[in-house]
Amino acid sequence: MVANPSLVLNKIDDITFETYEAPEIVEPTDVIVEVKKTGICGSDIHYYAHGKIGNFILTKPMVLGHESAGVVSQVGKGVKHLKVGDRVAIEPGIPSRLSDAYKSGHYNLCPHMCFAATPNSTEGEPNPPGTLCKYFKSPEDFLVKLPEHVSLELGAMVEPLSVGVHASKLGKVTFGDNVAVFGAGPVGLLAAATAKTFGAARVIVIDIFDNKLQMAKDIGAATHTFNSKTGGDYKDLIAAFDGVEPNVILECTGAEPCIAMGVQIAAPGGRFVQVGNAGAAVKFPITEFATKELTLFGSFRYGYGDYQTAVNIFDANYKNGKDKAPIDFEQLITHRFKFDDAIKAYDLVRAGSGAVKCLIDGPL
């Protein structure tokens, strides 16, 4: 048995180190990846603190982590494009290959999705393992090879960047668009970065903390920022946005006042993408929405092509070196921990330390 040191959430408030059995090649297209870098996601913290998110309820222990990159250590005999030693970003959700959702091009909606570190709703089945361990198994087509100049640290940010990519594609963000992003956490910042990369003429990021808004400016993801606590109401936002009503809204908070403000500022005929999760139903100004003929797209995780696009964004951004990189993605990595300090990492992020993205090394 090959040892697989893993970080396990047993129940609320209870994370421990366990040694499990490493996965093995079973299907010809299986690949074993030695995990090198993993980012902490807000959802991990939510399970740690609350034991559930919506209908996903933790009833048995679960290996944490789903934002990872690593090095290929073993390949099945049907693997065509990856070799041992390749550095890859891991797409952590594997759908059923037979479902209607998969067949129709919406595999993220597959009811049999097996998503790392999300409790399995099926009785008697183990929780899909997370990536905070030494060895993780993926089918070849759910790994994306990282180009030479894209580090493993950036590789661990492909997952949240893919959320922003998926949202921007749903909202058809295109050259010349004027985009408003609510929320300057990692998802909002990466969604803004995607909109900018897709050619948005203006990107305004809205939040209630000036330091977060400063980060958005510093990394080059936003052309404008607005503090919705101190900057005024929606009219002041438009004034701050060169008098322009945004034609695309990327809502990355799930917070009621942000959603309502998004409807108010949107240009008639505009597009609104809901990325952020709301804890409960929100008060929604549906008549203003209908009178302006807005379109609201629900966005959930990422689907076909989004992971590759995210890697391509990093590739294009860094191809002329860090100094010439239009967007300073690496500035988002504010904290780094060794695997043995993983629990400290989780407690730090849970305490609200001002971390943007906190990375944990894989076990040695």
Added chain:
Amino acid sequence: MVANPSLVLKKIDEIVFENQEAPTITEPTDVIVQVKKTGICGSDIHFYQHGKIGNYILTKPMVLGHESAGVVTEVGPGVKYLRVGDNVAIEPGVPSRFSDAYKSGRYNLCPHMRFAATPSTKDEPNPPGTLCKYFKSPEDFLVKLPDHVSLELGAMVEPLSVGVHACKIGKVKFGDTVAVFGAGPVGLLTAATAKTFGAAKVIIIDVFDNKLQMAKDIGVVTHTFNSKTDGDYNDLIKHFGGQPNVVLECTGADPCVGMGVNICAPGGTFIQVGNAAAPVKFPITQFAMKELTLYGSFRYGFGDYQDAVNIFDANYKNGKDKAPIDFERLITHRFKFDDAIKAYDLVRSGCGAVKCLIDGPE
């Protein structure tokens, strides 16, 4: 001066008959229509009772009515297709020809829209309604009615266009499974449109059995569901044999909007037609996790009026007996112009009218 007997809403609770001046040809493409049939809309009643809808506030008198058909009586020198004597449906909202909204194909969103019987937000006279003898339209905002489409049906082109616009925005097509919330005139005509566009199944939801029965009787639904007595959204899905992939929300009511999100298939389409008086409780996370798309729908735009006339045309082309949908049954009440105020009071009191038509003045 040509007399133009008109029905005027002066302020809340006060409707009177007045003689106004008839419109005259001023642009080459102007057409004067003698109004023959006008339907009462829920929005008229709302102005009658409350004096406002959202930001549209009645501050000066206004001629009522916007769902009309009539006969052409005069044409300007630049009118190309219409002739005196033609029966036409009147599209009551004329936008600015120069606005970005108009140019980009969304004239219904034009900020300078002058819509009949909707108070102007600017310091100018209220756009006149159609409950009068003579009404002026530019030629391209009139649609000629085929011979076998009556003026009564012509007066229903306006609400049918609302349903057409909603179904086109939501890309309702052959094989779709559709849920319509609300069995009032808009819901019924929206269901009729979905059926005509090829929906395989159409379920209509309301709280009154008689309204659901009307939907069945006129042939616009395959299923009905009484959301007060027939159970919750799981019962609806079971009854319907699956989740609908399109939801057309024609009530604006909180519980209906919530139920619509709950029943809609993943990746499905939700079109908001009905107006809500205040923000609604919206299950946005369920919406996002199913990757639904919500389209706001407002009135109608380019091509919708013609499509609505074409729907009536195709429906009645083989005669009333062979008509797939019995649209005419929706006309439950008819009044002469002199009894127009009685008509408004009847509809306002909630008499079970579906569509109440008022004749034009003699």
